Amino acid sequence: MAVLIDQDTRLLCQGMTGWAGTYHTERMIQYGTKVVAGVTPGKGGRTHLEAPVFDRVAEAKAATGANASIVFVPPANAGKAMLEAIEAEIPLVVVVTERVPVLDMVRVRAALVGSRTRLIGPNSQGILAPEICQIGVMATDRARRGPIGVASRSASLTSEVVSQLTGVGLGQSTTIGIGGDPVHGIGFTECLDLFFKDPQTEGVVLVGEIGGTEEQEAARYIRETGLKKPVVALVVGRAAPQQCRMGHAGALTAQASDDADSKIKALQDAGVVIAPSAHLVGATMSEAFAKRAA
Amino acid sequence: MQLHEFQAKDLLRRYQVDTPPGQIAVTPDEAAAAARQIGSDSLFVKAQILAGDRAAAGGVRAVRSPSGARAAAAELLGRNLATSQTGPAGYAVKRVLVEGAIAAAREFYLALRVDPAAGSIAVLAGPHQADMEQHLAAGAPGLQSLALDIAGKHKPGDLAEFGRRLGLTGEAAEQFGALVGRLHRAFVELDATLIEINPLILTASGGFVAADAKLAIDDNAMFRHPETAQLRSDEDIDQLQLQAQRHQINYVQMDGNIGIVVNGAGLGLATLDMVRAAGGAPANFMDIRTTAKSLDIAHGVGMILDNPRAKVLLVNVYGGGMQACDTVVDGLAIAFRRSGRVIPMVLRITGNNENFAHMRLANFNLPKTECADMGQAAARAVAIAQGRA
Numbered sequence: 001m002a003v004l005i006d007q008d009t010r011l012l013c014q015g016m017t018g019w020a021g022t023y024h025t026e027r028m029i030q031y032g033t034k035v036v037a038g039v040t041p042g043k044g045g046r047t048h049l050e051a052p053v054f055d056r057v058a059e060a061k062a063a064t065g066a067n068a069s070i071v072f073v074p075p076a077n078a079g080k081a082m083l084e085a086i087e088a089e090i091p092l093v094v095v096v097t098e099r100v101p102v103l104d105m106v107r108v109r110a111a112l113v114g115s116r117t118r119l120i121g122p123n124s125q126g127i128l129a130p131e132i133c134q135i136g137v138m139a140t141d142r143a144r145r146g147p148i149g150v151a152s153r154s155a156s157l158t159s160e161v162v163s164q165l166t167g168v169g170l171g172q173s174t175t176i177g178i179g180g181d182p183v184h185g186i187g188f189t190e191c192l193d194l195f196f197k198d199p200q201t202e203g204v205v206l207v208g209e210i211g212g213t214e215e216q217e218a219a220r221y222i223r224e225t226g227l228k229k230p231v232v233a234l235v236v237g238r239a240a241p242q243q244c245r246m247g248h249a250g251a252l253t254a255q256a257s258d259d260a261d262s263k264i265k266a267l268q269d270a271g272v273v274i275a276p277s278a279h280l281v282g283a284t285m286s287e288a289f290a291k292r293a294a
Numbered sequence: 295m296q297l298h299e300f301q302a303k304d305l306l307r308r309y310q311v312d313t314p315p316g317q318i319a320v321t322p323d324e325a326a327a328a329a330r331q332i333g334s335d336s337l338f339v340k341a342q343i344l345a346g347d348r349a350a351a352g353g354v355r356a357v358r359s360p361s362g363a364r365a366a367a368a369e370l371l372g373r374n375l376a377t378s379q380t381g382p383a384g385y386a387v388k389r390v391l392v393e394g395a396i397a398a399a400r401e402f403y404l405a406l407r408v409d410p411a412a413g414s415i416a417v418l419a420g421p422h423q424a425d426m427e428q429h430l431a432a433g434a435p436g437l438q439s440l441a442l443d444i445a446g447k448h449k450p451g452d453l454a455e456f457g458r459r460l461g462l463t464g465e466a467a468e469q470f471g472a473l474v475g476r477l478h479r480a481f482v483e484l485d486a487t488l489i490e491i492n493p494l495i496l497t498a499s500g501g502f503v504a505a506d507a508k509l510a511i512d513d514n515a516m517f518r519h520p521e522t523a524q525l526r527s528d529e530d531i532d533q534l535q536l537q538a539q540r541h542q543i544n545y546v547q548m549d550g551n552i553g554i555v556v557n558g559a560g561l562g563l564a565t566l567d568m569v570r571a572a573g574g575a576p577a578n579f580m581d582i583r584t585t586a587k588s589l590d591i592a593h594g595v596g597m598i599l600d601n602p603r604a605k606v607l608l609v610n611v612y613g614g615g616m617q618a619c620d621t622v623v624d625g626l627a628i629a630f631r632r633s634g635r636v637i638p639m640v641l642r643i644t645g646n647n648e649n650f651a652h653m654r655l656a657n658f659n660l661p662k663t664e665c666a667d668m669g670q671a672a673a674r675a676v677a678i679a680q681g682r683a
Contacts, residue, residue: 024615100514101512101515102487103485103512109413110414110444125614136615137616139645139646141645153560154558154560155560156556156557156560156612157564159614159645160561160564163612180560182408183410183413209560210563213411217411236564236567239566239567239576241546278561278564278669279669280669
């Protein structure tokens, strides 16, 4: 089975009636995702894309049994939309919105503590169980069902990696975009935990980049719990100019060892196989996978 | 968005943070007048640029008189100051801050920031050291940290206790705790991503004074702060970056000769890495956002064609759910037609609508090579740039 989503996932869309919400909801329905409701404050009572629209998430959940939500709400109100979904105890919330204020995400993280919600994103392409369920805005044409779990900080590189994996005959159990923002929902550590426990997933690809400590935390998790399945990682940004990595130039930014090389070293020390270049991720996984079988 | 020291201090004073008596000056005469008005025989003349580590680079001058302030300002104003954080060219000094010196009983480092891993606001503090910047780069051993609740639900006693962990006692620890509480409120209300006070001075009379201040505001929260947005200085963002951002493109000029056209930040970073690994040098970083239309993309490509160093264009596109391949190809066509400049192109274009995009490309009357693999495409672009193909 895929992780977090399956054929029984019942999705509601927060911000479904807007342009982006409409476009992507149609794509998800075409892919086979069960979209059961939309939520747009002030538009309750209508029907959109054959689904009932509600004013509030809690109403939509009660009326339709929705167990997952995707948030297309613009940045100014995205934080509020997430808090509402958490309060309504939606088990899985996926946030596509880019440019959410970071302190709004701090508020959301505080609300997640002790809640029943798992959050993916923001600034995420979403989560995909190939040929079963799509919650997100990702390209789906090359994705195939199979044994590899993919967790990624980059939407564009996820498409690339999925295409390479399918090219070497390795389908995907689930692809998860953890999002490109500094403060976000689930991270690599939780993805690894899910993939290690999932019987259908037999190998994992992590797609990381410069900045933050997501990769180091993943390495620490693997060292502590053991490398249960082959893991291949790509870390990009070694040749990036300073301006790509520095949001601000306070002395504090220099504090974390967030460059590509220290991330690669941490992952290697934990037994992760590093893909030497972005165009060789499929080949690297194929080799690691063959060794596992041998 | 980064603010200058004087702007940061203006904002923090609204939160009852004490700062030394000071005035901004844009000419040497104004600096002398400011020194006279402050009336102290121990002053600093401080270059206002958007980078730290200024003192080590000679950007902070100690003077004893108005004539000393005039001379220091004359040396600083109108020149570029290069620090460990600016790059070799440095930033132009357009203003100086003239301040009275404050006698210190003790000096501290104090910062509030967002801790991404914990997802909370953290305060970080410890004794000030002469080479604080290097000390922080080395992982800042000896600094104490405390996570703060964003809703401000911490008890005042917790913050004073944090002060005692720094070796403060009695009234000083209480004062310190109250200061951290006010800075926390400033952090949340201003939508800051960083407040750094280095050094924070404890005076002989038991008060705390922010001798320096650094403040960065979240660009994504600027819609809540139109008044703060007015404070943005020209040097806060590179003009080329700003121009590109208006067209939904993240663009950073670099010093190589291979122009890069990519949609997506991760794929963009990966493309730079592949070019570098093949022995080449990128002319730019580019991330076309999913919201960019073909006219926006034409603008971004036009910026590369305007860069005389760019000898070849490497186009690496994965058409996704929101941006199809043909949108990018249309952008390329418009940019080349507008520019009139012809440089060879190497393209790896795949994903949504790729067949249609390749059909349109076939009509391009331009020197071009198409590759199915992006590693090959990068190697090919490097070969052309180096005159090997």
